Amino acid sequence: MLEGKAVVEDTDMPAKMQAQAMSAASRALDRFDVLDCRSIASHIKKEFDAIHGPGWQCVVGSGFGCYITHSKGSFIYFRLESLRFLVFKGAAA
């Protein structure tokens, strides 16, 4: 499937890391069905744990709200296709 462009809604994250989050989401959507939110979230979280150290969290879906505490410089919320993605680090490594 061809993905559209991701749109950042809110972030506290360096630009390079933002790009990594959105490209990880694109790759996950290539690999998993759009309804398989858990696998998509798993893919993204594991990639971030591998690249940037442990403690990352990922939520994917079309209908959710949340309230979290994140480490400084490690939060992004963006839209891609029909889904919304939240990636953040809950505890610094």
Added chain:
Amino acid sequence: MREQQGSGDVAGRRGGVIRSLLGVERRLAEGDAEGAVGVSSGKQPATEGGGGGGGEERKAVVRVVAADMPPALQRRAFRCARDELAAMPHFPRRLEPKRLALALKKEFDAAYGPAWHCIVGTSFGSYVTHARGGFLYFSVDKVYILLFRTAVEP
């Protein structure tokens, strides 16, 4: 839709962190969770539910999908979630996920220390790393709630 985020300088991390894949069905060791009636598969509906419930005041049905949390904390989460949902508009019924997430996170941060995170909705999946004993995924009627804790240095 803008998320309310509290920014925190959380430095360091203790051990005892467990990975938990949502959707894995686990039965509670303790069977005394208040209001918990069995364990469902936790499959999320694909769309937002818009149906209005009946006019009767009845106790909301709480189902625990997966948990790694002491029973007392679970009961507190159930009570807090029920109270907040009951206070939300009923006609037309409207879910305010951020309000519920905020209430739960604030209560647990205050009662049990930081850092708690709460996700509320009708259609989402997630993959998280949580502190030991700090994970609860449950539903109240058709609303799914994920509450978990990440370990921080005191």
